[in-house]
Amino acid sequence: MALGLLWLGLVLLGTLQTQAQDSTPNLIPTPPLHRVPLQPDFQNELFQGKWYVLGLAGKEIHKEKHSQLKMYTITYELNEDNSYNVTFVLPWIQRCDHWITTFLPSFQPGQFNLGNIERYPGIQSYTAQVVATDYNQVALIFFKKAYKNQELFMVTLYGRTKELTHELKENFISFAKALGLTDDHIIFPIPNDECIYK
Numbered sequence: 001m002a003l004g005l006l007w008l009g010l011v012l013l014g015t016l017q018t019q020a021q022d023s024t025p026n027l028i029p030t031p032p033l034h035r036v037p038l039q040p041d042f043q044n045e046l047f048q049g050k051w052y053v054l055g056l057a058g059k060e061i062h063k064e065k066h067s068q069l070k071m072y073t074i075t076y077e078l079n080e081d082n083s084y085n086v087t088f089v090l091p092w093i094q095r096c097d098h099w100i101t102t103f104l105p106s107f108q109p110g111q112f113n114l115g116n117i118e119r120y121p122g123i124q125s126y127t128a129q130v131v132a133t134d135y136n137q138v139a140l141i142f143f144k145k146a147y148k149n150q151e152l153f154m155v156t157l158y159g160r161t162k163e164l165t166h167e168l169k170e171n172f173i174s175f176a177k178a179l180g181l182t183d184d185h186i187i188f189p190i191p192n193d194e195c196i197y198k
């Protein structure tokens, strides 16, 4: 099922790919949100819980610079107002970094805006969109932010377990490439057992 959904995303992105290929490689255009697939009938309760971040792709992601990035977790807890408390737990030199934030529901189910945005200097807007998920295995999330008048985007691959099939990883790569990103902008954080206790 997840596979089908991810492929649907790829088909819808066909037009974006053409667009991206037309431009110079250094200027990867940030797609408008309405052109990025959105998980139909998003179920916010089922999406809750812990996800491992298994893949990252974006303009700001560089294979060489981020080659040592360790796998980390993101936990979503649903509040009564349909916002999520989002907790990132990242292994950092000799310790675990916790970072908690809030995702507020946006115009459509599966779309969220970062809460308390004034706390993040330079960030003018920050939106997360669930591209596709089956809730119990895999999810593909698109992030878009305006930072110091620059638009940036990122795609992340979430898994409920630390490993996903080769096919699901390949789908993630194809999706990132459909957005105009090259292999240099796609990374797979290193699996580890640090800070993964919940």
Ligand SMILES: *[C@@H]1O[C@H](CO)[C@@H](O)[C@H](O)[C@H]1NC(C)=O
Residues within 6 Å of the ligand: 077, 078, 079, 085
């Ligand atoms: C979310 O965080 C707030 C503030 O820390 C807390 O009061 C609330 O209980 C949390 N919600 C959930 C579902 O854990």
